[in-house]
Amino acid sequence: MKQILLHARLFDGNQFHAGKAVTLDEGLIDAIVDQHGSVGGYELHDLTGLVLAPGFVDTQVNGGGGVMLDGETSLEGLETITDAHRCFGTTTMLPTLISDQWPAMQHVSDLIKQAHRHWGENSSLAAIKGVHFEGPYLNTARKGVHLGSNIRPVDEGALDLLSHPDLGVRLITVAPEKVGPAFVRDLTKRGALVSAGHTAGSYQDIALALRNGLRGFTHLYNAMSPLGSREPGVVGAALDDEASWCGMIVDGFHVHPASMRLAIKSKPRGKIFLVTDAMASVGAKDKSFMLNDQTIQAKDGKCQLNDSTLAGSDLDMIGAVRNVVELLGLPLSEALRMASSYPAAFMRMDTSLGSVAPGFVADLVAFDPVGWRVKHTWINGYHRAH
Template sequence: MKQILMHARLFDGDQFHAGKAVTLKDGQIDGIIDTPGSLGGYEPYDLTGLVLAPGFIDTQVNGGGGVMLNGQTDLEGLERMADAHRCFGTTSMLPTLISDSWSSMEHVARLIRQAHRHWGENSSLSAVKGVHFEGPYLNVDRKGVHPEKQLRAIDDGALELMTHPDLGVRLITVAPEKVGPSFIRDCVSSGALVSSGHTAAGFQEIATALRAGLRGFTHLFNAMTPMGSREPGVVGAALDDPDSWCGLIADGFHVHPASMRNAIRAKPKGKIMLVTDAMASVGAEKKSFTLNGTTITAKDGRCQLEDGTIAGSDLSMIGAVRNGVELLGLPLPEVLRMASRYPAQFIRMDTSLGSVAPGFAADLVAFDPTTWTVRHSWINGFHKAH
C-alpha cells in the first residue's frame, strides 16, 4: 500500500518544511517530495493545518485506557493501553511494570513476547517495542508508590528473565546501591538498558554505576536524593554526567518548571527526554483505579493517593509536548525531539525511529498545534484517525 501525506507543516526531526509531501510504502517512509499535482497510485491524506512529525516514543507507560500493566493484564488489556496512548501520539512505548511479584514479572515477560508476534500487523500492539521493569530492586526509602512488600534483593533468575533478547528493548530501573555494579554490568552485557531510580544513592555510588554502564535516570528529581551543596546526590550526578539520558515527567506536578528548565540547560542537548509515567486513567473515562489494592485517583491532571501523595501521572505525550512549549517556554522543534528522537537514541532505535526520512519506519503523528489534539497516527504505515 502506497500513501501520500500532504499539506502538513512537516517536521522531519531537524527542521520544519512547507510545501512538502511524505510518501509511505510497505511500512516505511519512501520519500519527501514536493506536493504533486497528480496522485498516481497513492492513497492521499490531506493534513491541512496540522503538524506532521515523528511519532512519540514513551519509555515509561504503567497503564492507560483503564488498564494497568500490573494486575495480570492480558493481551487485550495491553492493546487497550497501546490504543489509549496512540490517541495522544505515542507510536512506540515500553509498557512498565511497577515492582511486583516474581510471578507477575514472568507473566509480563510472556505477554510482551505475545505482543511482539503481532508486530507489523495493523494493531496498536506494534507500538510495544519492549518492556520496562521498574523495580523491584529499589530502595524502600525512596519507594514512592511501589509496594514495600515487593521491594527485595535480586531474585534468582532475574538476569535471565529481564534481559532475554526476545523481549525487544529491555529497560531495567534499579537502585544502584541495592544491586551493586556487577549486576548493572551483567545487565548491560546482556543487551539491556539500565536506569537509576527510586534510589537513595550518593554521588559516588552513582559515579560507580555510570562506570558500570548505567545509561539513564528514571523520572529525574522524583524518588531520588536531591542535589545539595556538599553531596550532589543522584540529581547532581545525573546533571553532571554528559553521556546519560534523563526522563522528565513534564506534567507540572512532579517537577517545578524552574527545575525542569535548569535540568534541560545543564545536560547536553539530546539527553533529556519526555516520559509520561502514565497510569490507567490516561485515555479512560473512569479516573480512579486500584494498584496493589490501593485506590489512585486522577483529579485535574494529577494522579494521587487518598493522602495526596503523587502516584504516577495522568499525562499523555501530546500533553507533555504542550507543556514543553507552554509551561517551559521551549521551541517546538526541540520539544518534538525530546518526544521522539532523543528517546529513540536512548533505546538504540534512532536508525529507524525519531526522524521523517527515507528508510525510517512509517511511525508518524499529525496534530493540531493550536489545540494540541492528535488527529492522525501511523504505526508501520498503518493509519488511524483520532
C-alpha cells in the same frame, strides 16, 4: 497501497518544512517530495492545518484506557493500553511494570513476547518495542507509590528474565546502591538498558554505576536523592554526567518548571527526553483505579493517593509536548525532539525511529498545533484517524 501525506507543516525530526509531502510504502517512509505533481496510485491523506512529525516514543507507560500493566493483564488489556496512548500520538512505547512479585514479572515477560508476534499487523500492539521493569530492586527509602513489600534483593534468575532478547528493548530501573555494580554491568553486557530510579544512592554510588554501564535516570528529580551543596546525590550525578540520558515528567506537578529548565540547560542537548509515567486513567472515562489495593484518583491532571502522595501521572505525550512549549518556553521543534528522536536514541533505535526520512519506519503523528489534538497516527504505515 502506497500513501501520500499532503498539506501538512512537516517536522522531519530536525527542522520544519513547508510545501512538502511524505510518501509511505510497505510500512516505511519512502520519500519527501514537493507537493505539486501527480498523486495517482496513492492513498491520499490531506493534513491541511496540521503538524506532521515523528511519532512519539514513551519509555514509561504503566497503564492506560483503564488498564494497568500487572500480573493479570491479558493481550487484549495490553492493546487497550496501547490504543489509549495512540490517541495522544504515542507510536512507540515500553509498557512498564511497577515493582511486583516474581510471578507477575514472569507473566509480563511472556505477555511482551506474545505482543511482539503481532508487530507487523494492523494493531496498536505494534507500538510495543520492549518492556520496562521499574523495580522491584529499588530502595524502600525512595519507594514512592511502589509497594514496600514488593521491593527486595535481586531474585535468583532475574538476570535471565530481565535480559531475554525476545523482549526487544529491555529497560530496567534499579537502585544502584542496592543491586551493586556487578548486576548493572551484567545487565548491560546482555544488551539491557539500565536506569537509576527510586534510589537513595550517593554521588559516588551513581558514579560507580555509570562506570559499569548505567545508561540513564528514571523520572529525573523524583524518587531520588536531591542535589545538595556537599552531597550532590543522584540528581547531581545525573546532571554532572554528559553521557547519560534522563527521562522527565513534564506535567507541572512532579517537578517545578524552573528545575526542569535548569536540568535541560545542564545536560548536553538531546540527553533529556519526555516520559509520561502514565497510569490507567490516561484515555479512560473512569479516573479512579486501584493499585496494590490502594485507590488512586486522577483529578485536574494529577494522580495521587488519598494522602496526596503522587502516584504516577495522568499525562499523555501530546500534553507533555504542549507543556514543554507553554510551561517551559521551549520551541515546538525541541519539544518534538524530546518526544521522539531523543528517547529513540536512548533506546538505541534512532536509526529507524524518531525522524521522517526515507527508510525510517512509518511511525507518524499529525496534530493540531493550536488545540493540541492528535488527528492521525501511523504505526508501521498503518493509518488511524482520531
